[in-house]
Amino acid sequence: MAKKWTNEEINILKTIYKDYSVKEISKILNKSVASIDCKKRRLGLTENIMNKNRGNQNFFDVINTEEKAYWLGFIYADGYVIKSERNYELGIELNYKDVEHLNKFNSIFNNYYKVIKKVGNYNSIEILNGKEPTNRVSEACLIRIYSKSIYEGLIKNGVVQNKTYSNIFPKIEDNVLFLHFLRGYIDGDGSYVIKDVERQYKTLKKYKYPQITIEGNNLNMFKYIIERLQNDFNITSRVYKDRKCYKLEIAKKSDCLKLIDLMYDNATIYLDRKFEIINKIKSIAV
Numbered sequence: 001m002a003k004k005w006t007n008e009e010i011n012i013l014k015t016i017y018k019d020y021s022v023k024e025i026s027k028i029l030n031k032s033v034a035s036i037d038c039k040k041r042r043l044g045l046t047e048n049i050m051n052k053n054r055g056n057q058n059f060f061d062v063i064n065t066e067e068k069a070y071w072l073g074f075i076y077a078d079g080y081v082i083k084s085e086r087n088y089e090l091g092i093e094l095n096y097k098d099v100e101h102l103n104k105f106n107s108i109f110n111n112y113y114k115v116i117k118k119v120g121n122y123n124s125i126e127i128l129n130g131k132e133p134t135n136r137v138s139e140a141c142l143i144r145i146y147s148k149s150i151y152e153g154l155i156k157n158g159v160v161q162n163k164t165y166s167n168i169f170p171k172i173e174d175n176v177l178f179l180h181f182l183r184g185y186i187d188g189d190g191s192y193v194i195k196d197v198e199r200q201y202k203t204l205k206k207y208k209y210p211q212i213t214i215e216g217n218n219l220n221m222f223k224y225i226i227e228r229l230q231n232d233f234n235i236t237s238r239v240y241k242d243r244k245c246y247k248l249e250i251a252k253k254s255d256c257l258k259l260i261d262l263m264y265d266n267a268t269i270y271l272d273r274k275f276e277i278i279n280k281i282k283s284i285a286v
Helices: 007-016 022-029 033-043 066-078 096-107 123-128 148-156 175-189 219-233 253-264 272-284
Strands: 079-083 088-095 115-121 137-146 190-200 204-216 238-242 245-250
Touching: 007 022, 007 033, 022 033, 022 137, 066 079, 066 088, 066 175, 079 148, 088 096, 088 148, 096 115, 096 137, 096 272, 175 190, 175 204, 175 219, 175 253, 190 272, 204 219, 204 253, 204 272, 219 238, 219 245, 219 253, 245 253, 253 272
Parallel strands: none
Antiparallel strands: 079 088, 088 137, 115 137, 190 204, 204 245, 238 245
16 A cells, blocks of 8 residues: 655655656655656646756767766766666765865756755765765765666766776777866866975975875776876876775876876866866976
């Protein structure tokens, strides 16, 4: 016997029926699609959400632009895909300070999807990124996209379910698109750091130099990046085991600056917070 609708569930349905498909609502309310359809008809909620413009639902089918390559890299780092009996889902969860970055992504789909603020511990983000949960309290932002086409496009291009523990990864042959992909990947799972080093000559002098690192569990992915950087761009990098994950590192100042120039040449998409660090790195390179 079907569970009776509560007043709270009915009010939620009235509030969200214009913004979500029946399948999405069924997941939100934990009810069957048939039950949602029936209740909508009885309440006179007849607007067809599928008539709304959800942007390019085949966005990831072919990776042939800066925008597609960048977001493929960012999603490979910080996103996840899930297929269930009822849904095909892409999710991205970030610290709330990066909410505008999710808004940039949502603009691809005419802002159809919802960017949600989430207050709680940081465990879900850490687990999705293959790290141990720390129970830190945080404000996060989350976008969930229910789309079979988007899911299949990402799967086709190397972003798979449980990617943290998979040897599958995206491979982009075009050098320019590879650099856009790498910028997105570093924005998600990497860092740009300015190190201070003191060297003793006649006087004590402090030197600053940049360093680029990426953390992850897919050793094959890192080997692929190292090979591409060396063979196609003459940039040296290395990988080593750091605690429970691998770390790819570019430590030579000239290589860091060269890669930054290559990745950000005519770039239109990047994480603003990390772009500020890029500008600081360029300022010490003079």
